[in-house]
Amino acid sequence: MLTVLVANIKGGCGKTTVATQLAAAFAKAGHATVLADVDRQRSSLGWLGRRPADAAAIVGVDWTKEFDHPPRHTARLVIDAPAALKGKQIEELVKMCDVVISPVLPGAFDEAATKRFLDKLDELKPIARNKKGVAVVGNRLRPRTRAAEHLDGFLSELGHRVVARLRDSTLYPETAASGLSLFDLTGKRVVEQRVDWRPLLAFIEACASPPAR
Template sequence: MQRILVLNSKGGCGKTTVATNLASLYAGYGFTTALMDYDPQGSSMRWHSQRPRDNPVIHGVRAWQRSSGAQTSAWQLRLPPQTERVILDAPAGVSGQQLVNYVQRVDTILVPVLPSPIDIHAATHFIKDLLLIGKVRTAGVRVGVVANRAKKNTLVYQSLERFLKSLRLPLLGTLRDTQHYVHAVERGIGVHELWDRRVEEDRRQWINILEWLEDERVEMTAQQRHAP
């Protein structure tokens, strides 16, 4: 089982976009996939509730919910047998010991970042916390960054690239600022599941991210290759 945490201390950076699209991508490739929503806003589970029944199955867990007692309901966190990939959508504002606890439970962390001066500044401090407080490199946890709603040919985007290069962190993909993601989330699907040739570039970005996560080359599925 591989556990992938989607995390950034700042809200509104696209955590749910990354978590839901990644879960649907893994499910589409035949992995037994679970999506655990730790954010009390419940955005990932709202997306999950809209997912069509004939699309590849994703096991959804409302991990933020508490029972009447002090402990999280065990049945809510129980995963299907042979679960292969678990995507954790973390809440905003994770820091200190809570950050350490998350890091200790996962194999990989994806950090979505908006390419704006404010977001890059916030991401700078958060990634330093991951390295110093979370000790991700000591723990053997891989960290990759995904630029969200980005335009590559901008000074801000170039600033993000320089920052990541200075920390030796990979920029895995660039999610375009497009309504395709809006249309997908409304239907409970991933952008790569849209039957529209105009999302070809978006599909390829997700293939790049998947290849880094799996550390191997990934071919598009037949559905992706023959989308009209």
């Protein structure tokens, strides 16, 4: 089983968007996928509730009270963390995951909060010892804007791998509203935007099967 934790202490940076899109990508690729919602807002579980019956199946689990064992035979576990995550919870979730993905929006407030989160993350033993993959994902980027350029500069100084840059697109709120994702749909626009996810999916798969030493 490969466990992906999507987390950042900044609210609204795209954690649920990334978690739901990734879960759909894994399910569509044929992996037995579980989406664990730690956030009391239960946005991921709400998305699953809207998911059409004929879309690739994803099992939802409610982790708002405790972190349970995922169902047997789970191949991909995606954890959607809340912004208000306590230190102990971060530690526990990091311990059980293989990869941490942290979305970050352009803007000074978001960058500062993300830096605090990543600094906290770096203090945890499994991260300090390089036992987990960490991927920062720039989110809602508008190419050629000053904010996007600044975010690029900020991300490159963080010392963490900036794995993907997701563009600002109405496809995300649109697909979220119907329990779908870019990975469930076809059409020129969707296919074009799915390209943004390629480096992140490749990074995660590399964590799933590290090269033989």
